[in-house]
Amino acid sequence: MRIEHALSWAQQELAGTESPVVDARALLSHCLGKTTSYLYTWPEREVSAAQLTDFKSLVQQRKNGTPVAYLRGYQEFWSLSLKVSPATLIPRPDTELLVEKTLEFNTSSAPSICDLGTGTGAIAIALATELPYSQVVAVDKVAEAVELAKVNVTLNRTANVIVKQSDWFAAVGNDTFDIIVSNPPYVEPTSDYLAQGDVRFEPASALTSGVDGLEDIRRIVAKASEHLNSHGMVLIEHGYNQGAAVAEIFAQHGYTEIVTFKDINALDRITLGRWHTCE
Secondary structure (H helix, E strand, C coil), X not given: CEHHHHHHHHHHHCCCCCCHHHXXXXXXXXXXXXXXXXXXXXXXXXXXXXXXXXXXXXXXXXXXCCCHHHHHCEEEECCEEEECCCCCCCXXXXXXXXXXHHHHHCCCCCCEEEEECCCCCHHHHHHHHHCCXXXXXXXXXXXXXXXXXXXXHHHCCCCCEEEXXXXXXXXXXXXXXXXXXXXXXCECCXXXXXXXXXXXXXXXXXCECCCCCCHHHHHHHHHHHHHEEEEEEEEEECCCCCHHHHHHHHHHCCCEEEEEEECCCCCEEEEEEXXXXXX
16 A cells, blocks of 8 residues: 555544544654655655554554554654653643743753653753753652653663652652752543543543642642752643632742743643742
8 A cells, every 4th residue: 555545544544533634644654664754755655564554553543542652652842752651641742831931941051950740751851951961850759650751861861860759859858959840730630621632541640639630739839949949940830720820829838920821822831930048
């Protein structure tokens, strides 16, 4: 079967899913070991019988809802390629805003950074890549996530990242940082979002947090000041309807210069708070 015919078949099979054209191209390029641009350039090239068998299997799994990232085993984030597994969330473009704002408000060429709930290591590795003189500690309480993050650190050659197993700050000791970042669980357990798309296949423990989705954010903000250097900052990703509530949590714990940033869809997504140690 030619590439163009394989894509046409897959797009028909995936009709009614979220992104049939994009997914068909992503899965076929994966099976061929080629870039998606190759598919545009050589639509008449033949797909081997073995490649076609693999492709059809992946298309069927995608049709049943399995995320493309899990089918391929990797996901792009911040120009990085990261291995993924069902033990972690799939890195999403929205979270790149957390990296952007951290870089924008960072004032040091060699900051100390802590990434809480690192998952695949996406945020930590992106920051370590952009700030090669930084020292980044990435923590996650899930052992499988810790091992996966370590693999991604090695694959992306970010020797300035240390990955630890820790329930938030539990294993951080007395370490302090210039910057603390986190994309914690923040979805309400009753949210319809949990029954949609790729989220259905991702670990609930990385998605939900208490009745209102804010329990883990409260824990992080309450403890973060004990692990911040003076003038240090905390940046947290949250839900589109949680900006005001998260800003209030920061204020209640004595943070200043609190600001909430909107994502590309003009929805609240990241809140920053700065900590000033009494001198």
